[in-house]
Amino acid sequence: MTTSFWHGFADMHTVKDHELVIREGDGAWVTDVSGRRYLDATAGLWYAVAGHGRAEIADAAAAQMRRIAAYSSFGAYTTEPTVQLAERVARMAPMPNAAVFFTSGGSESVETAGKLARRYWDVMGQPEKRIIVNREHAYHGMAALGTSLAGIPLNKAGYGTLVADTVQVGVHDLDAVESLFAARAPEIAAFIAEPVVGAGGVIPPQGDYLLGLQQLCRQFDVLLIADEVITGFGRTGQWWGSQRYGIEPDMITFAKAITSGYVPLGGVVVGPRVRAPFWDEPVPGAIFRHGYTYSGHATACAAGLANLDLMEREDLVGRVRALEPAVEREIGRLAASPLVGEVRTVGLTAAVELSAEARAANPGAADAVVAAATRHGVLTRNIRGVGLQFSPAFVVTEDEIAQIADGFDAALREVAAG
Numbered sequence: 001m002t003t004s005f006w007h008g009f010a011d012m013h014t015v016k017d018h019e020l021v022i023r024e025g026d027g028a029w030v031t032d033v034s035g036r037r038y039l040d041a042t043a044g045l046w047y048a049v050a051g052h053g054r055a056e057i058a059d060a061a062a063a064q065m066r067r068i069a070a071y072s073s074f075g076a077y078t079t080e081p082t083v084q085l086a087e088r089v090a091r092m093a094p095m096p097n098a099a100v101f102f103t104s105g106g107s108e109s110v111e112t113a114g115k116l117a118r119r120y121w122d123v124m125g126q127p128e129k130r131i132i133v134n135r136e137h138a139y140h141g142m143a144a145l146g147t148s149l150a151g152i153p154l155n156k157a158g159y160g161t162l163v164a165d166t167v168q169v170g171v172h173d174l175d176a177v178e179s180l181f182a183a184r185a186p187e188i189a190a191f192i193a194e195p196v197v198g199a200g201g202v203i204p205p206q207g208d209y210l211l212g213l214q215q216l217c218r219q220f221d222v223l224l225i226a227d228e229v230i231t232g233f234g235r236t237g238q239w240w241g242s243q244r245y246g247i248e249p250d251m252i253t254f255a256k257a258i259t260s261g262y263v264p265l266g267g268v269v270v271g272p273r274v275r276a277p278f279w280d281e282p283v284p285g286a287i288f289r290h291g292y293t294y295s296g297h298a299t300a301c302a303a304g305l306a307n308l309d310l311m312e313r314e315d316l317v318g319r320v321r322a323l324e325p326a327v328e329r330e331i332g333r334l335a336a337s338p339l340v341g342e343v344r345t346v347g348l349t350a351a352v353e354l355s356a357e358a359r360a361a362n363p364g365a366a367d368a369v370v371a372a373a374t375r376h377g378v379l380t381r382n383i384r385g386v387g388l389q390f391s392p393a394f395v396v397t398e399d400e401i402a403q404i405a406d407g408f409d410a411a412l413r414e415v416a417a418g
Contacts, residue, residue, distance in 0.1 A: 020374070025052025028396040030379065041373075041380040041404045043393045046198065046230045047261030050310050051395040057262045060306035064299045073102070073296035082296035085304045093252065094242045095271040099279060102267040102296040106229035106255035107141030109266040110192070113225050113251045114145045114163075115290055117190035120223070120274050123286040130165040131184065133191040133222075137171050137200030137384065140192060140227055149192060152200055152384055171197060172206045177213060181220035190223040190250075195241030198230035201384050202344050202351035202391075210245040223250040223274065229266070233257035233308075234317035234394060236347035237324055244347075250274050260307045265300035316394040320348045326398045330405040331390055337412040339365065340387075348394060352408060353387035365415060372414045378407030 002016050021033045030040045030052060043049060050057065064081060071079050086100040093100075101116075103109045114132055121129035134140065138151030148163035150156040151171070165187075169176040181188065195210060197203035217224040224247070231241030232254035238244040242252060250273055255266030277283040294300070311317065324347055331350040335343045341355030358365050366382040373380050373388070383389045388408060392401070 020379075027051040027053065028393045028400050036377075038374070038377050038379045039400060039404050039407065040392060041378050041407075042389050042391050044261050045256070046235070046391050047256035047259075049234060049257040049316065049394045050260040050307055051393040054260070054262075054307075054310060056310060057260060057303050057306045061263055061299050061303045064302035069299050070294065070297045072293075074291055078296060079298035079301070081298050081301035081305055085301040085308075086296075088305065088308060089254075089258075089267070089269060092239055093269045093271075094240050095248050095250075095269070097272040097275065099270045099275045100267055101270060102265065102301070103255070103292055104264050104294045104297070104300075105141075105266040106253065107143040107146050108292055109229060109253035109255055109268050110140045110146045110149070110227060111143045112290060113192070113253050113268045114149075114190070116251065116268065116270065116274060116288060117223050117225065119288055119290075120277065121189050123277050123283055126186075128187055129189040131167055131188045132165065133167045133169060133177070133180065133188060135169060135171045135193055135197070137197050137203060138168075138192075138194060138227075139197075139199035140194075141229070151197075154385070171200075171203060172209050174209060174212045174216065177216050181216055181222060185220040185222060188220070188222050190225050191217055192225040192227055194227045194229075195231045195245055195247075196236060196346050196349065198349075199383055199389075201353065201386060202346070202349050202389070204344065204346045205245060210247050214247045214249070225249060225251045225253065227253045229253055229255045230349075230391075234311065234320055234347075235349055235391070237317065237321040239317055258307070259300060259303045262307065263297070263300040263303040264294075265297065265304055311394075314395075319394050323348055323394075323396070323398065323401065326401050327390070330398075330402045331408075334405060334408055334412065337409065337416070339369070339412050339416050345390075348392065348396070350390035351383060351387050352390065352412075359386065362415075368415045369408075369411045372411035373407050375414075376407040376410045378404050378411070380408070 003019050007015050022030050023033045024031050031037050089100045090098040134149040136151045140146040140149040144162040148166045226242045226249040236244045250271045252269040259265045277286045327345050334352050339354050339358045342353045344351045370382050380388045
């Protein structure tokens, strides 16, 4: 049967006749409409950290819908779960006196943080500070600003200039950052960086890169935005990737794990510097004229509260730390495959990158391995065209991690054998 649903990041010439339709999930497993079960190596799309089928999150959302599903957050209006979740996230934030602006997902969160950075400098009397700097391999969503900040070339190809005044530097190149700041700091509003590059290939920072980046941002008066849409809420073994790497950014974008993906929700944690002229200081005209229909959606926030309750009660972030050695051991053994060039792991996340030689010999190798893994009962995805994503639910067991590694290994062997 040919679908009418246009899939994201898909060649619909092929996908329209070959959908894999998922019916249900339980923990780290999902089941398709034919009844076949698969280990979900990606937690949906990095987000189902509490696992699939957690009834208490669904029950919290249903109970909120029965009271009031949603209400506008524009002007003075809000709802109880919106206020409660904002207070909770602010208390969890790795910076003091934070404010929380809610969105519907990660792309909107990046858009919000970028606009707020530019608006901040405008109300501070420096409207010329407009440039936002990003890194090679970065993924910052697919709205206009996020597309313009893409460090993955194919994600911005063919769209022209959507948002001007963006500049890219190498993924670990602090010298390039310092040179850029020295030359153009009066024009630069912010630097946006994922603590661990996610969709660009699961690339952890080298050494003290993030501390060095924070120092340069402070030295040259540039705002630092940590894009934690993937790393926020436990993926690296701390509540925030910023905590794992010892930085205190001016803003943090988040989404995905805040609700374990049960209801779309995202946001921006805004630190004291950026908050001040809009909240605390009498700056004439300092209003952030920005928002979305579903900002602070009551049902989404109720789901977020239930998800955080569950995560704290089961110490799922501590579980990530405990499982990290198993990830290093089980996923790390795939480096012995003749197709694999490198395996990178951090927390409960990894990338199995195919070698440049394997990709040159077969440009479709990564997609072929993904398809083979599906046949071996493991669902993963091709990240940046170079390899396999590993980012399961935090409830995954060591045995299930080993099963995922076995599925990857079988897929690699199948493709290597031609």
